[in-house]
Amino acid sequence: MPTEWISGLVGGLMIGAAAALFLLANGRIMGASGIVGGLVDGSGRGNRVERAAFLAGLVAVPGFLAALFGGDTHASTNLAVAVAAGLLVGIGTRIANGCTSGHGVCGISRLSLRGIVATVFYILAGGLSVLLFKHLLGAI
């Protein structure tokens, strides 16, 4: 669907502009797992107000848009899947020190080898995960 590709590109430019703002204004890398992870494990105590402000915007604006125009994640209603996936994403991103926004958007754009390697591995693992759980096991 080409219209979805266009909204993908426009939304992507907004994500990149958000990351650019966080870097140029505050001198910080916009990595979602790092920002929230530092609050959860206490390592980001020194700048917790900045982290909380970022997360407040991240929750409030899409929430407002979804209230106006509708929103649905179409996520699996199997709660065992949600728990397993959540644990994997939480542990994995903190051990790898980054996720799609930190390693993907902020890392690749500065041609960071770590960002590129991480992105290759999580996309490969994600593809194999969908192959296994959707097509081979029929679990999702």
Place this chain on the structure above:
Amino acid sequence: MRSLYAFLSGGLFGAGLYVSGMTDTRKVQGWLDVFGDWDPTLAFVLAGAILPMAVAWRLTHARRPLVGGSFPAPAEARIGWPLVAGSILFGIGWGLMGLCPGPSMASITYGGTPGAVFLAAMLAGMRAAPPLRRRLDALTTA
């Protein structure tokens, strides 16, 4: 000002995730579903996001952040096992649910029970990760 910029950045990030369709798990899983009905949208999102950010990195040369302080140090080049193993674990979970950290928080007001359960498990995993990593580090250096 630091908090205001952070709030604006988070809000713009969230709006971008919403507009691009990245809080819809079907689109994310569709991108990862190379052997099924492949959806290329995520490639457009990633390309769109990298573009302004590549410009921003160039602008950091010989400048300071607006609020003062300094820019992040140049990227490390060390590829250790935590980077690879962590990314593999993350990828498996990402494929399973179709959510990564940013979208899981952006969609919390409209993701229902599955979204809330995923986010709670993710935060628990993030809390458990540092001690887990210390243990694995001790094993690999022993």
